[in-house]
Amino acid sequence: MTELLKVTVDGREVEVPRGTGLVETADAAGIEIPVFCYEPRLGPPVGACRMCLVEIEGLPKLQAACTLTAQDGMVIKTAATSAKAAEGQNATLEFILVNHPLDCPVCDKGGECPLQDLTFRYGPGATRMTFPKVTFDKPIPISPLIALDRERCILCYRCTRFSQDVAEDGQLVARNRGNHSMITTFGEDPYRAPFSGNVVELCPVGALTSTQYRFEARPWEIQQIPTVCGLCPVGCNTSVTTRDGKAKRVLSRNHPEIDGGWLCDKGRYTLPHLAATDRIREPLRRLQRVGLEPISWDDALDEAEKLLRGAEGRIVTALSGSETIEQAYALGRLLRGGLGAHSAVLPESTSSALDAFRLPLSGIAAAEIVVVVGDDEVVDRAPIVDLWLRKAQRNGTEVISYGPSSEAGSAMAALHDLTEPDSALGKRLRASDRAILIWCGPGGGGGARVAEAAHSLSFDDKPGCGAFHLPATPNGRGVAIAWAAAADEDETDPEPIGLLVVVGDDAAASPSVRALAERAEAVIAVTMFQGLAGGWADLVLPATAALERDGTLLNIEGRLQRLRRAVVPPVPDELAWIAKLAGRFDVDLSPHSSVLFEEISARCFDGATAADHATLPARTPYEAPAPAQAVATAVPPRPAEDHFLGQLRLVRYRPLFSGPQVERVAELQFQRPGAELELATADAEKRQIAAGDTVLVRSNGTSVELRARINRKLAAGVVRVPDEHAADLHPTVEVVKP
Numbered sequence: 168m169t170e171l172l173k174v175t176v177d178g179r180e181v182e183v184p185r186g187t188g189l190v191e192t193a194d195a196a197g198i199e200i201p202v203f204c205y206e207p208r209l210g211p212p213v214g215a216c217r218m219c220l221v222e223i224e225g226l227p228k229l230q231a232a233c234t235l236t237a238q239d240g241m242v243i244k245t246a247a248t249s250a251k252a253a254e255g256q257n258a259t260l261e262f263i264l265v266n267h268p269l270d271c272p273v274c275d276k277g278g279e280c281p282l283q284d285l286t287f288r289y290g291p292g293a294t295r296m297t298f299p300k301v302t303f304d305k306p307i308p309i310s311p312l313i314a315l316d317r318e319r320c321i322l323c324y325r326c327t328r329f330s331q332d333v334a335e336d337g338q339l340v341a342r343n344r345g346n347h348s349m350i351t352t353f354g355e356d357p358y359r360a361p362f363s364g365n366v367v368e369l370c371p372v373g374a375l376t377s378t379q380y381r382f383e384a385r386p387w388e389i390q391q392i393p394t395v396c397g398l399c400p401v402g403c404n405t406s407v408t409t410r411d412g413k414a415k416r417v418l419s420r421n422h423p424e425i426d427g428g429w430l431c432d433k434g435r436y437t438l439p440h441l442a443a444t445d446r447i448r449e450p451l452r453r454l455q456r457v458g459l460e461p462i463s464w465d466d467a468l469d470e471a472e473k474l475l476r477g478a479e480g481r482i483v484t485a486l487s488g489s490e491t492i493e494q495a496y497a498l499g500r501l502l503r504g505g506l507g508a509h510s511a512v513l514p515e516s517t518s519s520a521l522d523a524f525r526l527p528l529s530g531i532a533a534a535e536i537v538v539v540v541g542d543d544e545v546v547d548r549a550p551i552v553d554l555w556l557r558k559a560q561r562n563g564t565e566v567i568s569y570g571p572s573s574e575a576g577s578a579m580a581a582l583h584d585l586t587e588p589d590s591a592l593g594k595r596l597r598a599s600d601r602a603i604l605i606w607c608g609p610g611g612g613g614g615a616r617v618a619e620a621a622h623s624l625s626f627d628d629k630p631g632c633g634a635f636h637l638p639a640t641p642n643g644r645g646v647a648i649a650w651a652a653a654a655d656e657d658e659t660d661p662e663p664i665g666l667l668v669v670v671g672d673d674a675a676a677s678p679s680v681r682a683l684a685e686r687a688e689a690v691i692a693v694t695m696f697q698g699l700a701g702g703w704a705d706l707v708l709p710a711t712a713a714l715e716r717d718g719t720l721l722n723i724e725g726r727l728q729r730l731r732r733a734v735v736p737p738v739p740d741e742l743a744w745i746a747k748l749a750g751r752f753d754v755d756l757s758p759h760s761s762v763l764f765e766e767i768s769a770r771c772f773d774g775a776t777a778a779d780h781a782t783l784p785a786r787t788p789y790e791a792p793a794p795a796q797a798v799a800t801a802v803p804p805r806p807a808e809d810h811f812l813g814q815l816r817l818v819r820y821r822p823l824f825s826g827p828q829v830e831r832v833a834e835l836q837f838q839r840p841g842a843e844l845e846l847a848t849a850d851a852e853k854r855q856i857a858a859g860d861t862v863l864v865r866s867n868g869t870s871v872e873l874r875a876r877i878n879r880k881l882a883a884g885v886v887r888v889p890d891e892h893a894a895d896l897h898p899t900v901e902v903v904k905p
């Protein structure tokens with residue numbers, strides 16, 4: 168049992184568990200101790216700003232409360248009851264403001280600034296400074312996303328601690344000392360890291376600002392819309408700041424079990440894609456020899472009806488996996504229920520088997536041992552999981568990764584080996600009460616294979632043990648469930664394809680969907696961007712972005728989350744026109760997501776309601792997949808040529824900063840990997856290739872020129888190339904210097 172300690176704060180007695188910090192102790196007594204540098208999510212306190220000075224009975228000098236923990240019988244006096252503490256705090260604020268400009272009226276942080284607020288509440292009423300304050304050239308670019316107004320920095324080190332101790336990218340540092348200290352990166356390099364934007368949110372003054380939000384709005388003009396990020400399967404909780412109906416920035420809304428209060432830069436900075444220059448705002452129809460011409464919505468629905476009827480049931484739908492559950496269900500009801508047998512191309516396979524091993528993502532940080540298996544990097548599929556893994560390692564968790572090896576299918580083999588009775592690691596996993604398996608790669612039956620492994624490792628009855636599958640799409644599982652719930656008929660693969668319905672930008676950008684379109688007699692594309700639809704669709708219907716939708720998403724943990732419309736889209740909501748079109752086929756469909764969700768929830772989610780911060784549903788008993796869906800466990804054979812003969816296995820990956828939305832945000836381009844390939848140190852040495860060299864990657868008569876990057880963690884025999892630069896390459900390649 169946790170030992171409780173009695174502490175008195177400003178005369179109020181309170182009991183707190185041993186180990187509680189004094190800031191939290193005062194908080195428990197209903198008393199605020201002001202802070203700047205203190206932020207428990209950044210790790211141990213550094214006591215840099217001295218804003219939290221308090222008087223503690225028995226100690227001669229004022230103490231920084233954030234650096235101390237409660238002791239039994241401790242008597243604390245804050246500035247509210249101690250003249251000495253008040254004087255100390257006054258002096259601290261006066262000192263902080265020696266060089267801090269009083270430019271709140273023009274500062275981006277003004278109105279939501281802790282320094283402004285605390286100065287107002289705790290600081291001296293007037294200034295004694297009569298000399299000019301320090302000024303610097305400004306703003307200093309930290310990256311295309313972040314600007315520094317150096318004279319405003321109060322050197323609390325929140326930003327550098329985040330970079331060094333949370334994201335562990337080690338790129339942000341404080342250079343020089345005292346008055347000359349400045350926050351900067353090494354050399355001339357920009358702060359290029361997946362989580363850089365968190366430092367803007369952490370900065371307690373207007374020193375670090377977002378270049379996208381700078382001078383865009385004042386706090387009294389804005390609204391905050393609570394919603395979730397729909398760009399990856401984590402589903403971080405966010406607040407979207409809007410002004411005059413336009414989305415201006417994305418902030419974290421700290422869900423301690425999902426995101427711990429952090430966002431990745433993709434979720435934070437892709438807003439400008441809503442106003443992309445090639446955004447489609449009205450339906451488009453293909454005219455012979457003329458190209459696409461804009462048409463009215465009535466004409467578009469007529470055209471869609473004509474194409475749907477003309478296909479006579481030979482329809483294939485390609486979904487992106489970023490649709491809401493309600494959108495997928497409504498489309499399924501229209502296309503499957505209304506038009507007969509019909510097949511869908513779902514973006515990835517999914518499985519409910521992992522529901523037996525559910526854990527909140529925060530469970531990773533409390534694990535004893537975590538095994539990550541798969542060809543992909545965690546950060547590319549589910550960025551925040553990367554931060555949880557780093558936190559776990561700092562907490563002493565052993566994290567073991569099986570990345571790609573020269574043998575195709577080796578990740579699956581590694582998972583298989585773990586479950587063998589004589590596997591040493593398997594024995595440790597079986598013995599542990601806090602072991603976690605994470606599958607991070609293609610295949611794996613949408614998590615069914617990792618669930619099978621977790622079951623054979625006896626994770627079933629251990630609440631601290633769990634398993635995760637990191638999907639490649641934001642809501643692939645929710646979409647698959649909703650699509651399946653929409654109709655009872657079995658699906659068939661029509662040949663020839665009468666009509667291909669392409670839904671969403673990822674499907675429209677997918678080479679395999681484009682290949683399917685070549686076999687289709689007609690194509691309807693529902694997409695946001697003209698660049699994705701021109702040239703191949705017969706009818707283009709404008710799509711909305713995630714932040715323009717109301718609906719439900721199912722995240723990586725199997726948690727339903729409510730996506731709230733932050734801004735009104737410039738085009739009609741999908742549910743509205745799907746319902747209208749459905750009416751023409753006598754399918755009764757509501758245009759309201761709440762009504763649709765009720766229908767789906769009764770069938771698929773035990774009548775759950777998608778409330779914010781929805782609790783994680785209880786685990787379900789493990790069920791082995793039915794034989795028809797059983798996941799192949801066989802280890803694929805070795806490729807014909809192996810790397811000793813000069814051939815390397817090509818692993819394509821989809822970088823975090825890629826995709827149609829990211830491509831349309833100018834400030835994010837520096838985050839995208841260029842035309843490069845990653846080589847293992849041994850393979851680079853064997854070929855006398857140095858980092859930065861231009862190399863030729865050849866396979867079966869195709870060759871691409873890429874820049875070499877040496878990845879010390881990569882196994883020999885493997886090269887990694889971003890998807891967009893590996894288009895025509897085969898699974899085994901030769902890498903040579905030109």
Ligand code: SF4
Pocket residue numbers: 319320321322323324325326327350369370371372374375
């Ligand atoms: S830039 Fe902001 S977060 Fe970083 S040290 Fe200065 S005040 Fe603190």
Ligand code: SF4
Pocket residue numbers: 396397398399400401402403426430431432433434435549550551
């Ligand atoms: S980690 Fe995923 S859900 Fe979270 S902000 Fe990034 S893209 Fe969005």
Ligand code: FES
Pocket residue numbers: 201202203204205213214215216217218219220231232233234
């Ligand atoms: S908040 Fe305690 S020293 Fe900064």
